[in-house]
Amino acid sequence: MVRYARISRFVSLFFVLFVRETLQFQYKHHSNEELIETLEEVHQNCPNVTRIYELSERSVRGVPLWLIEFANMPGHHERLKPEFKYIANMHGNEVLGRELILRLAVYLCEAYLNGDKEIQSLISMTRIHLMPSMNPDGWQLATDTGGKDYLIGRTNNNSIDLNRNFPDLDRIMFSNELNHIHHNHHLLQDVSSLRQPLQPETKAVIRLIMAIPFVLSANLHGGDLVANYPYDESRSGAQQDEYSVAPDDETFRHLALSYSLYHVDMADPKRKGCGDSRSDQFAKQGGITNGAQWYNLQGGMQDFNYLSSNDFEITLELGCEKYPPNHVLMHEWKRNKNALVNFIWQSHIGIKGMIYNLKTKEPISNAIIHVRNVTNGLHKDIKHDVTSVHDGDYYRLLTPGQYKVTVTHEKFYPRSKIVVVKNSLYMPALRVDFGLRPLSPLRIQEGYGYSMQISNSFESLIS
Structure with missing residues (x-):
């Protein structure tokens, strides 16, 4: 019996080491081809709890928009199990979120196979969707030009800012408030015209939002370090300094804090901002901000989620540097890891x-x-x-x-x-x-x- 026990322990140890070896993650900026290769490797190692799928539309240049899903029954909505999503790299030159989501996918698979009870429970209780890049064309342009410019690569290949391209449901909501109309949710049916044509990347994500009953989500950006919550658009049209209160303001503040307080220093009042007076105040506010109080934004994905579906979404600004070098990516993962996981757990509040x-x-x-x-x-x-x-x-x-x-x-x-x-x-x-x-x-x-x-x-x- 002792011999068999030793053999069993040896086999278990070998299995764990094998998993860690096959899931080794290289901290670097992954190309569009390497992105899907990484997701496929995760799926090969965790085939029973993952699924890779492509959205209905491709980018302007024809690059697929990939997601990986973690769940006990991949591909199916299970009753009483909330749906969660992360979307990164919406602005193509804001690349840290793209690498963090790839690393998160590797981590979830690795921890699941290694018997991490928390991660096993999280995957068992939640259907998790991870989209590393919504704007692969912008990423390619930013990368090809050195990743140093503050704007090059931000837009898609039609020069459209995807985070200004969603139907503006805020104005419908604000009009309903003024006219005492009680309709306060699923407002997409009230849209009669668009300010500009929807881009293929935007169309694809809208179809995703309408197809899957998401409960909670976040979109990952760069350029500052703060968790931003609705509303992004001001009621008066003021361009800044107007706190635009959403009906779920208390819950949104909690959600933003559930990320900032678990991040290594997003909520540290001693840290410096990103070079302007507003940014300097974020850490003193717990690392969070109301969107419109920071600056007014029309046609954003965050508010669209909240007003078109059951989904509560916030926006995560992950650092001052939009295109950080390879050598800091491991450090950035360590700064964000606990916050990324803790935020997914918020799908289970209420x-x-x-x-x-x-x-x-x-x-x-x-x-x-x-x-x-x-x-x-x-x-x-x-x-x-x-x-x-x-x-x-x-x-x-x-x-x-x-x-x-x-x-x-x-x-x-x-x-x-x-x-x-x-x-x-x-x-x-x-x-x-x-x-x-x-x-x-x-x-x-x-x-x-x-x-x-x-x-x-x-x-x-x-x-």
Whole structure:
């Protein structure tokens, strides 16, 4: 028995060493060809929990837009398991995020195979999507020209800034607020025209957002060191110094801090900024900023996610230098590693559950989940609703407190529950299911139920 135990330990040790050897990561700037090779190597080592897929559109120059997914059942949405995404290199000359996402993919596979309980649990509980580069054409131009210019390579190959190219849903939201229109979510259906044609990279990401019910995401940039949260666009049109409050401001502040406080020095008040007075203040604010208070941005991906879907997105500025040299990449990984992982865990704050027909037990999609904060007698409506997805599951990110949650659907009687959110680390969100009683046909005709038709049809705008 002792001999077999020794052999077993030897085999286990050999397996771990083999995994580490085959997944060795070279800290360098990976070309577009090397990017997919790295993802394929990760998939080959972790075939049971990964999938590589390409978006529906390619870049202007025809480069595929690749993602790798980590999940227990890759390729499938599982009920009660939130969907998460990181997108990097949206601005082609801001390259650190691209390398961090590649390194994160290697790390998740490596840790999973080496028996890391936290990472195994994270992958088991979450469907994680990683997109290293949204703008491979811009990356190529920035790289070919030495990676030193502050602007060359920022745009795509049509000279369009992709982070100004999304439909401007903020203006629709702000107009609804002024006119006391209660429609406060999934606003893409209200877009009647575009300021400029959507680029193929933008179209591809919009289709991704509409196809997968993301709960949380971040896009990775460079040029400063701060976690930026909605809204990016000011209500008045002011170009700076206007705090543009989103309905989920408290939750967004928590999400931004969940990155900055786990980063080695993003929230260190002693560190210097990136050369201007605003940047110097970020660390004193905990390493976070409201987007519009920093500067006004129209057509950004961050706010588009929040206002077109159930997804809460923030923007991560990862450093003053947009194209850092190879020799600092390992150091940058160490600075960001814990923050990258901790932010994914935030997919599990708040509440989640199933919404179903109380009579037939069938799941109900497109039910509306409205939340009122009643902590300490506050009674404040959070004027941003989310909806249940096609399998009847829903996810509502919330900070600790007491809430009144009301679920409505045009064919069912509404139902409310009081819940207390605590948010335990490394644990799933509090489960709160809602069984809804069907309305009679007469009641439906009378409009008793609250009607909100969610449409994912936007092809006429982007064709």
